[in-house]
Amino acid sequence: MFDNALIYRAHSHFPGADQLAQLCQKQLFRACAATEAKRVGWSTVCGDQMVHPVNSQFLVLRFSRQERLLPAAAVKEEVEERAAAREKASGSPLRRAEKQILKEEVYEELLPRALKRTGHFLVAIDTQRGWILVDAASRKKAEEALDLLRLTTGSLKVTPLATRDRATDLMTRWLANPAERAEGWELGEACQLESPSGDEGVIKATEVDLESDEIQQHLEGGRICSALAVARTDQLALVLQDDLALKKVKFDDALIEGADPSDDDASAFDTEAHLHIPALAAVIEELIGLLGGEVSPVIEEEASTEEQEAA
Template identity: 45%
Template sequence: MWFKHLHLYRLHDAPSLTADELLAALDEQAFRPLGESEAKRLGWQAPAGQGGSRRLHELQGQRLLTVARQERLLPASVVREAVESRAAEREAAEGRPLRRPEKQALKEQVYEEFLPRAFVRTQRIDLWWDTRNALIGVNASSRARAEDALDLLRQTLGSLKVTPLATKVTPTRAMTEWLSQPSARPAGLELGDQVELKSTTGDDSVLRGRQVDLDGDDIQTALDSGRQATRLAFTIQDAVSLVLHDDLALKSLRFADAVLDEAAENETGDDPELRLETDFLLMTQVLARSIEQLIDWLGGEASPAAPTP
């Protein structure tokens, strides 16, 4: 249940739906497997997986929803090779080069023919809706996957006005300052051992370090040369460690042993839904405090741009 990554969004004019009303809407967009001619499909599934039956869990204003994203994997190189082979055969048989519309039609034919035989990949995307703080967090490895989940929620609700969470001080500026000026680091922040530094001199070079001393001479020399931090690993209040990205994405989340021990102490037996709810509530409590602290360290929340309806 414990999130690995988190993309954060501010919710504007949140729809006033009861849990039952939201659940009914989710059921209408329930996941179903791909048809043979479909390349991608998204739908809502039970967060507890096969051991659960409910598509929504709500506890103390915290909602958990799960998207199942299924797609067929058809490499472009496979399609291209088949198109080139068939085009060459037709050109030889007809004694003329194929026109662009003919090649495009051939490409569509190959794609439709190969698609039903392509491998199918299914991914899970968890969505945390904090109704108390009008915040949505998506547990996804990329911003594109997070947007997929938001698009499905928007389709489910009819409207969803959200903007990526933004702060008055950019993560890049703050992370660079924390690295270059130890005295500027806020209390409760403990540096980790990962960093990404990008050049500001126009060559776009990137320096990445893992398991390195972030207060070491090599890092300081790179900063003195004008590089800026675009990723930085640190721990917030001894509760959760993460890698902060320049777009405010929280990656590689790891919860402290004390938090996981508390979850183990609250173990609720073999009921998968009850166990999920126990972990989810504890996790969101830790995340809500940590996000609030992080926003404060970054100068507070910035005024959002116009939300997407």
């Protein structure tokens, strides 16, 4: 299910599952053509479903991306070799425009022979909370999925989810003082420590006792926690990042206990989706509460405008 969760606030409504599935059909994933460097699209997510509904609240899609692996360094080297050969034959250096044309020729020639790499990840739309959860390892990849969702629906305004309190403040307090930790939460075995100014390097600790004297000394020296492994009892473990990204999500085995085992891939996916996605959303909601609640950039801008008009 979700290995990561990048959380976005949607500022527009979504169509229902059936309508969204029809819209996704217009943006189906297909492999790159010989002259294409990249293709993105939607793939079936469960059986032959383009959109898989969960608990009448979540709409789950599968984003697919394929790219041709043609390193810029390889193109540059080939261009330089051909440019040198032409300059030797003509006895004069190539002009900048000629080198650009040569570069385009090399790229077009090598691209069809480049190896292809395909990746997939899930996107879950929480229609009640207005969230979009993207199982991407980076914001850049998540933005590709959001761009495709925007193209699919016709319009979509989203912003990264923001909270009133900074995640670094909460993580630093939890790391420094056990009494500060919320009930039902415990520390894992990894953290990342930075100086407030950012000019003293980053300390990454893995598979360590986070209550050790060494970690505490770094905190006493003024470092703050920018990533922290935590676990919500009987729900899941994750690494919380300073931008509210959830990485290395691992669901607790207790979530799947009692579920009917199935050899059918679609049924197994449906079972996991109904157990894991609501649990993930509930943990996110709890984290937001611990961080002082969500703040909306749109609402704040509107309030600011009203205040200015009143003034």
